[in-house]
Amino acid sequence: MAKKHVVAAVSELPPGGRKLVEASGRAIVVFNLGGEYFALANRCPHRGGDLSKGLLTGLVLSGEPGEYEYIRQGEIVRCPWHNWEFDIRTGKSWCDPEKVKARRFGVSVEKGAKLIEGPYVAETFKVSVENDYVVVEA
């Protein structure tokens, strides 16, 4: 059963930011997309590249040759090894979305006052009552 891990103070993960964390022995990268948080396994499902080091970019589509529709800026991460694109919201690769997906983990923001009550794992954190925290389920 997944445990809830307190992995960051909200102030550490501003919009557009990301943080590599560890939870239940797994490397997980947490992203903040305009106030929404998403967590993906840090291992690229292709060959294991470090997604936390990949380029944050947008999605480029095209209606016809010569037209570039550039949308969802900051919501795509490219693996630094082979440049494959992953949708941060879903973990799905662009090139093979059903077969090649980065594993997703649940993320939430909790108030410090609530966290102190437990049952949360926060070995690496000092949680204070007045702050908000990012919590990953892994």
Next chain:
Amino acid sequence: MSISSPEPAGPSLEPGAIDCDVHPTVPDNKALLPYLEPFWAESIVSRGIASLESISYPTKSPLTSRPEWRGKDGFAATGATELAAQVCGRWQAGTAILNCLYGVQLVYSEDMARAFCCALNDWIAKEWLDRDPRLRASIVVPMQNVEYAVDEIERCARDRRFVQVLMLCMQEVPLGRRHYWPIYAAAIRHGLPIGIHAGSAYRNPVTALGWPTWYIEDYAAQSQGFQSQVASLITEGVFAKHPELKVVLIESGVTWLSAFLWRFDKFWRGLRTEVPWVDRSPGEIVRDHFRMTIQPLDTPDDPHIVERAIEHLRSDDILLYASDYPHWQFEGDATMPAGISPALRRKIAIDNPLATYARLREDAR
């Protein structure tokens, strides 16, 4: 010359097959004189331009014709009767598509190229198509000038026995470039696939390394040229713009495709943002839009290996029957390589060509 016996040969033949690559030979420019506009007819005589034989298929090269098909002049297939006796008689094709490889694409003058293409297509219609109802032909276009090429398609397409637009593998610039797109639009308007045949206009070295020394290098390098044309047509977005377009790779060899697609698909995954209109893997696009003639297949004779090589294409729709007559690709009557199941053989011989060539699905003229 031995005119082959009309008696059918070989258990692997499919009666009524559509032979998608057969080469009529223009012996020299004299044959075209009656079809050239007077100015050009006089010009080529007075300038002493005797022939447009290309070094892609030198007359004396063994590949250019099997010895038993050559006449006293060294040429094979200079007449419809002789060609049809072999291809439709002995090999039982019901239809044969003539792809004329006379070197009109090599001419530097756009105007002369246009004049030669017009003459060549008219010569084909009169001297070949009119003489045997089983024959069809590709429109040879002056790729030196896109407007002229479109004009020639418009002019010839009225004759419904022209079933394809023919160009050479190695042209001045890669075939995907938008500059060429009016040609593709014209082909679609008239229900014609684009046939890309081995050969070069010799505007560039035939290898990316520079000019090779020998004929064998030139011929072997053609498959590299085809790979690059497949890449160009896909990445430039020709099929995104023209989803109806079919391209037939003729005399390209076949087995290189699987390895190339492995590589091309792989790199597309990381580089597709350069070409966002390529919105599915190149392999899928190839299976929808490209067809290949089966001679040469480029496999060993072992039927198991042939079978596996064809499986690697991951589609039964790609291959089209072709003898490549009179080019020397096989011995005897082995037009259809062993290792192809009877069901697939029929598809290759008839169904796939019919699906590719819209005009073969209708009555000519």
